[in-house]
Amino acid sequence: MVKRRLLGAALALLAGTGLTAVAGARSPAAPSPQRPNILLIVADDLGYSDIGAFGGEIATPNLDRLAQAGVRFADxxxxxxxxxxxxxxxxxxxxHAAGLGTMAEFTDPAQRGRPGYEGYLKLKMPTxxxxxxxxxxxxxxxxxxxxxxxxxxxxxxxxxxRSFALLDGAGNHYGIDQTAQWRSVGIGVGTQYREDGRLTTFPEGAYSSDLFTEKLIGYLTSPARAHRPFFAYLAFTAPHWPLQAPADVVAKYSGKYDDGPxxxxxxxxxxxxxxxxxxxxVRPFQPLAVEDWTTLSAERRRVEARKMEIYAAMVDRLDQNVxxxxxxxxxxxxxxxTIVVFLSDNGPDGGGGAPALHDPRTQASLGIDNSLENMGRAHSFLTYGAGWAQAGSAPFNRFKGYTTEGGTRVxxxxxxxxxxxxxxxHALTHVTDMMPTALALAAGPASSARKPATEGRSLVPLLRDARIAQVRQPDEAIGEELFFGRSLRAGQWKAVYPAPTRPPTMLSDTDGRWHLYDLSVDPGETRDLAAEHTDILAGLVRHWHDYARRNDVVLHPAAD
Incomplete structure (x- = not known):
């Protein structure tokens, strides 16, 4: 368990507008010329407004102090x-260029064997x-x-x-191996781990956020590190389903969500x-597939509220480990x-696993106990649904899995x-910017290795000058395709083409055409301007097809 004295020290050291060392801590050997350490922290399926610094009510004091002492990226x-x-x-x-044109679990027959759809990070791809x-x-x-x-x-x-890695897309947060059960109902993930390349196991009874943090602390304090600068990557699996968290943390949120999403x-x-x-x-997007809270029975409201309490506890525990x-x-x-980079990997998850896992008969056959008293424990399996997800993605359109703002703005x-x-x-920034930013931050004696090619932009100038409003020109386009859904962003404009098919955990509502939004006045994507600005849309669509050709994007056979 995280000790209170450590949390107190962490809060003290973050007081003010910058990061400083607490009393009694050793000073770095050479503070001025030293290249910075880089700590990259990634949350899994975290909602846009889940942490306090972005509008949330969940207790995230460590992340909030970091965010408030640095630059928050709203776009x-x-x-x-x-x-x-x-x-x-x-x-x-x-x-697509890196080998993950789609999630390996959802590779379409049309994509199998095609370049860019290997389902793993290409072996010679620089990282x-x-x-x-x-x-x-x-x-x-x-x-x-x-x-x-x-x-x-x-x-x-x-x-x-050094590494301790969950190989799958999700896992039981208490280390129980449920691979066979999950795959029996169509979820292609489980609990496979490697440490330094070798297969290993998760110590049953540990909690994921605690264990990953312990492992990373151990690596960074080992003699092997010596006095070299470090690049450390802490990739939490929280708050990805199954929703599981220590009972004492869940209790902190009792009653806080009784009025619904x-x-x-x-x-x-x-x-x-x-x-x-x-x-x-801002005009928020109108939520989809959300039940009227007032029509639910008292028992159903209690169950649904408890899901959000557990979710909040997962985010809380993540913050404690930071x-x-x-x-x-x-x-x-x-x-x-040390420079700290934090982000979520996508929008919040409004789907949540195979439908069969929400069938009480299937749950019983797999040893899943989702009774109110057991919710959040190791043998429960819960997701929190579209309502809570769209509380976390507001004011944006939809959630994880979609190329709309709710799926990609994090x-x-x-x-x-x-x-x-x-x-x-409010500069338009992108996850591909992290590689050039890290290389720029680490500028110093370089090896003879060639500087890797990247598509992103270094954010270092923006971090050092508040007057810099953008790192991209208005005509610089960022394309996307996933699950056959498409989007193209250039400056204030965004074109979106909903997917013709989707994994079973997502809503399907395509109308088979491109939509156009002006995000400078409509970040919620509530007003489609395709009919009013046909020339702008046509230009964006051309840019998207250029992007698709460069990256060997495979479209659905039914798509144009």
Whole structure:
């Protein structure tokens, strides 16, 4: 369990507008010329407004202090789902170019065997870890990998000196191996782990966020690191389903969500406007597939509210572990020279696993106990549904899996060494920007290795000058395709083509045409301007097809 004294130390060291060391901590040997440590923290399926610094009510003091001491990105984008985002995050390349054209679990017959749809990170694809390792950095990761199962596809093969990795897209947070049960009902994930490339197991009874943090702290404090700068990647599996969290943390949120998801959505929107995260006159997207809370029975409301309580506890525990890691870095004298990058890998998940897992008969046959008393424990299996997800994605359109703003716009911030102002940036930024940013931050004696090609932009100038409003020109386009859904963003304009088919965990509502939105006045994507600006839409669609050709995108046979 996270000790209170460590959390207190973490809070103390983050007080003020920058990161400073607590009293008694060792100072770095050479503070001025030293290249910075880089700590990359990724949450799994975290909603846009889940943490306090982005409008949420969940207790996230460590993340909030980091965010408020750095630059928060209000218009930061990822892929609509996890493994494609992670491929872009680590390589700076489009996920099709990196080998994750789609999630391996949902590869369509039309995509199998095609270049870019290997289902794992391409073996010779440079990563942040391999590039920084070649420049003298110590590299370590702990948490979700989701970029390949074989040893030659593991973090060890992609530049990480030390690693403890969940290979699957999700896992029981208490380490119970439910692979066979999950796959029997069509969920192609389980609980497979590798440490330093070798198959290993999750110590049953541990909790995922605690274990991953412990592992990373161990790697960073080991003698093998010596006095080298580090690149550390902490990839939480929280708050991805199954919703599971320690009972004492869940108890903190008892009763907080009894008025339902739409009431929570309104509270968060109000707070986001106050913070300046979204415009005060923003028009939110109208939620989809949400039941009227007032028509539900008291028992049903209690069950649904408990799901959100558990979800909140997962985010809370994630934050506690961030505090634990920061306290360790303070004790070792590393914190003052560390830059922290935080983001979610996609929008919140409004689907949630195979439908069969929500059938009481199937649950009984698989040993799943979803009684109110057992919810959130190791043998429960819960997701929280479209209502709570759209409380977390508001004011944006839909959630995880969609190329709309609710699927791709995520909370992100950079804080710490080298960040010379703090505030909110509304610049269009993207997950592929992390690779060039990391390389720019680590500038120093370089190896003879060629600088990896990336599609992103370095955010370092923006981190050092509050006057910089954009890192991209208005005509610079960012394309996306996943599950056959498409989008193209250029400046204020965004074109969206809903998918003709979707995995079974997502809603299907395509109308078989492109839509156009002006995000400068309509970030909620509530007004389709396709008929009014046919020339703008045609230009964006041409850009999208150029993007698709460059990246070997395979479209659905029924698509144009």
């Amino acid at each position: 930061f984008h990822a892929a609509p789902a996890c493994s494609p985002t992670r491929a872009m995050l680590l390589t700076g390349r489009d996920h 942040i870890a391999s590039a920084l390792s070649a420049r003298g950095y110590y590299t370590a990761m702990a948490g979700k990998w989701h970029l390949g199962y074989a040893e030659k596809q593991s973090p060890k093969a992609h530049g990480f000196a 739409m009431a929570l959505r309104e509270r968060r929107l109000k707070r986001m406007k106050e913070l300046g995260i979204v415009p005060p006159d 505090g634990r890691l920061l306290a360790s870095l303070s004790r070792s004298g590393d914190l003052g020279n 909370p992100a911030f950079i804080s710490g060494a080298g960040v010379t102002w703090h505030g909110i940036s």
